[in-house]
Amino acid sequence: MRSVLIAFVFAFLSFSASAQAAHKPVKNEYRATYSVKAEFGEVREQIKAAIANKGLKINNISYIGNMLKRTGKDLGYKKVVYKDAQAFEFCSATVSRFMMEADPHHIVFCPYVISVYELADKPGTVYVSYRRPSLVGDAKSRKTLQDVEKLLDSIIQDALSWF
Numbered sequence: 726m727r728s729v730l731i732a733f734v735f736a737f738l739s740f741s742a743s744a745q746a747a748h749k750p751v752k753n754e755y756r757a758t759y760s761v762k763a764e765f766g767e768v769r770e771q772i773k774a775a776i777a778n779k780g781l782k783i784n785n786i787s788y789i790g791n792m793l794k795r796t797g798k799d800l801g802y803k804k805v806v807y808k809d810a811q812a813f814e815f816c817s818a819t820v821s822r823f824m825m826e827a828d829p830h831h832i833v834f835c836p837y838v839i840s841v842y843e844l845a846d847k848p849g850t851v852y853v854s855y856r857r858p859s860l861v862g863d864a865k866s867r868k869t870l871q872d873v874e875k876l877l878d879s880i881i882q883d884a885l886s887w888f
Contacts, residue, residue, distance in 0.1 A: 756857055757881075759881055763888050767887075769811060769841045771887050774884070776880055788810075789810040806845060812841075813840075816835050837855070840852075858874055
Protein backbone atom coordinates (compact mmCIF):
# COMPACT_ATOMS: atom_id res chain seq x y z
CA MET A 726 0.00 0.00 0.00
CA ARG A 727 2.80 2.38 0.90
CA SER A 728 4.50 1.86 -2.49
CA VAL A 729 1.22 2.61 -4.30
CA LEU A 730 0.86 5.84 -2.33
CA ILE A 731 4.46 6.84 -3.08
CA ALA A 732 3.95 6.08 -6.78
CA PHE A 733 0.77 8.18 -6.81
CA VAL A 734 2.49 11.13 -5.12
CA PHE A 735 5.45 10.88 -7.51
CA ALA A 736 3.14 10.75 -10.54
CA PHE A 737 1.15 13.75 -9.26
CA LEU A 738 4.29 15.80 -8.63
CA SER A 739 5.69 14.88 -12.05
CA PHE A 740 2.41 15.90 -13.72
CA SER A 741 2.31 19.17 -11.76
CA ALA A 742 5.91 20.00 -12.66
CA SER A 743 5.35 19.22 -16.35
CA ALA A 744 2.13 21.28 -16.37
CA GLN A 745 3.99 24.25 -14.88
CA ALA A 746 6.87 23.83 -17.34
CA ALA A 747 4.41 23.75 -20.24
CA HIS A 748 3.17 27.24 -19.37
CA LYS A 749 6.28 29.37 -19.59
CA PRO A 750 5.78 32.83 -21.04
CA VAL A 751 7.66 34.39 -23.89
CA LYS A 752 8.84 37.70 -22.43
CA ASN A 753 10.37 40.79 -23.86
CA GLU A 754 10.86 44.23 -22.34
CA TYR A 755 7.20 45.16 -22.84
CA ARG A 756 5.02 42.08 -22.52
CA ALA A 757 4.74 38.50 -21.32
CA THR A 758 2.77 36.10 -23.52
CA TYR A 759 1.61 32.59 -22.71
CA SER A 760 0.03 30.22 -25.21
CA VAL A 761 -2.10 27.13 -24.75
CA LYS A 762 -3.90 24.72 -27.06
CA ALA A 763 -7.48 25.14 -25.84
CA GLU A 764 -10.85 26.66 -26.59
CA PHE A 765 -10.93 30.45 -26.32
CA GLY A 766 -14.05 30.45 -24.11
CA GLU A 767 -12.52 28.01 -21.64
CA VAL A 768 -9.33 30.04 -21.27
CA ARG A 769 -11.32 33.27 -20.96
CA GLU A 770 -13.45 31.81 -18.16
CA GLN A 771 -10.40 30.48 -16.31
CA ILE A 772 -8.75 33.91 -16.45
CA LYS A 773 -11.92 35.53 -15.08
CA ALA A 774 -12.08 32.92 -12.29
CA ALA A 775 -8.38 33.32 -11.44
CA ILE A 776 -8.81 37.10 -11.11
CA ALA A 777 -11.83 36.59 -8.83
CA ASN A 778 -9.98 33.93 -6.81
CA LYS A 779 -7.37 36.57 -5.91
CA GLY A 780 -10.20 38.65 -4.42
CA LEU A 781 -10.12 41.09 -7.32
CA LYS A 782 -13.00 42.51 -9.32
CA ILE A 783 -12.92 42.99 -13.08
CA ASN A 784 -13.77 46.65 -13.75
CA ASN A 785 -14.13 46.36 -17.50
CA ILE A 786 -13.98 43.86 -20.32
CA SER A 787 -12.87 45.22 -23.68
CA TYR A 788 -14.09 43.24 -26.68
CA ILE A 789 -11.16 44.14 -28.88
CA GLY A 790 -11.70 41.42 -31.48
CA ASN A 791 -15.32 42.47 -32.03
CA MET A 792 -14.34 46.14 -32.27
CA LEU A 793 -11.71 45.44 -34.94
CA LYS A 794 -14.15 43.32 -36.97
CA ARG A 795 -16.85 45.98 -36.76
CA THR A 796 -14.67 48.98 -37.49
CA GLY A 797 -12.60 47.14 -40.11
CA LYS A 798 -15.68 46.74 -42.28
CA ASP A 799 -16.55 50.43 -41.86
CA LEU A 800 -13.01 51.48 -42.77
CA GLY A 801 -12.65 49.11 -45.69
CA TYR A 802 -10.17 46.70 -44.11
CA LYS A 803 -10.69 43.05 -44.97
CA LYS A 804 -8.07 41.31 -42.82
CA VAL A 805 -9.45 39.60 -39.73
CA VAL A 806 -6.76 39.75 -37.05
CA TYR A 807 -8.42 37.80 -34.23
CA LYS A 808 -10.85 34.95 -34.10
CA ASP A 809 -11.67 36.44 -30.69
CA ALA A 810 -9.88 38.86 -28.37
CA GLN A 811 -10.83 40.31 -25.00
CA ALA A 812 -8.96 42.30 -22.37
CA PHE A 813 -9.78 42.24 -18.65
CA GLU A 814 -9.12 45.38 -16.64
CA PHE A 815 -8.80 45.18 -12.85
CA CYS A 816 -6.83 46.52 -9.92
CA SER A 817 -5.62 45.37 -6.51
CA ALA A 818 -6.18 47.68 -3.57
CA THR A 819 -3.15 46.37 -1.68
CA VAL A 820 -0.64 45.91 -4.50
CA SER A 821 -1.66 49.23 -6.07
CA ARG A 822 -1.47 51.07 -2.75
CA PHE A 823 2.10 49.89 -2.10
CA MET A 824 3.05 50.75 -5.67
CA MET A 825 1.60 54.27 -5.46
CA GLU A 826 2.88 54.94 -1.96
CA ALA A 827 6.37 54.13 -3.27
CA ASP A 828 5.83 56.61 -6.11
CA PRO A 829 2.50 58.40 -6.70
CA HIS A 830 3.39 58.72 -10.40
CA HIS A 831 3.05 54.95 -10.70
CA ILE A 832 -0.67 55.59 -11.14
CA VAL A 833 0.07 55.11 -14.86
CA PHE A 834 0.60 51.38 -14.21
CA CYS A 835 -2.95 50.94 -12.92
CA PRO A 836 -5.34 49.40 -13.84
CA TYR A 837 -3.81 46.08 -14.77
CA VAL A 838 -4.87 44.37 -17.99
CA ILE A 839 -4.70 40.75 -19.05
CA SER A 840 -5.56 40.04 -22.67
CA VAL A 841 -6.89 36.72 -23.96
CA TYR A 842 -6.92 36.20 -27.72
CA GLU A 843 -6.95 33.70 -30.53
CA LEU A 844 -5.41 34.70 -33.85
CA ALA A 845 -7.57 34.28 -36.94
CA ASP A 846 -4.73 32.53 -38.77
CA LYS A 847 -3.82 30.25 -35.80
CA PRO A 848 -7.09 28.77 -34.55
CA GLY A 849 -6.82 26.43 -31.59
CA THR A 850 -4.01 28.33 -29.87
CA VAL A 851 -5.09 30.86 -27.26
CA TYR A 852 -2.68 33.53 -26.08
CA VAL A 853 -2.75 35.25 -22.71
CA SER A 854 -0.66 38.41 -22.31
CA TYR A 855 0.00 41.31 -20.00
CA ARG A 856 2.07 44.49 -20.20
CA ARG A 857 5.17 44.23 -18.08
CA PRO A 858 5.57 47.23 -15.79
CA SER A 859 8.79 49.16 -16.35
CA LEU A 860 11.03 48.74 -13.32
CA VAL A 861 11.71 52.39 -12.57
CA GLY A 862 12.59 54.45 -9.53
CA ASP A 863 14.42 53.50 -6.36
CA ALA A 864 14.72 49.97 -4.95
CA LYS A 865 11.40 50.19 -3.07
CA SER A 866 9.62 51.43 -6.16
CA ARG A 867 11.08 48.68 -8.37
CA LYS A 868 10.08 46.04 -5.79
CA THR A 869 6.44 47.19 -5.88
CA LEU A 870 6.44 47.03 -9.68
CA GLN A 871 7.90 43.52 -9.52
CA ASP A 872 5.01 42.64 -7.19
CA VAL A 873 2.55 43.84 -9.83
CA GLU A 874 4.15 41.54 -12.38
CA LYS A 875 4.13 38.63 -9.90
CA LEU A 876 0.40 39.18 -9.38
CA LEU A 877 -0.33 39.23 -13.12
CA ASP A 878 1.84 36.19 -13.72
CA SER A 879 0.27 34.23 -10.84
CA ILE A 880 -3.24 34.89 -12.18
CA ILE A 881 -2.28 33.48 -15.57
CA GLN A 882 -0.42 30.52 -14.04
CA ASP A 883 -3.50 29.71 -11.91
CA ALA A 884 -5.80 29.92 -14.91
CA LEU A 885 -3.60 27.85 -17.21
CA SER A 886 -3.00 25.16 -14.59
CA TRP A 887 -6.34 23.70 -15.78
CA PHE A 888 -4.89 22.98 -19.23
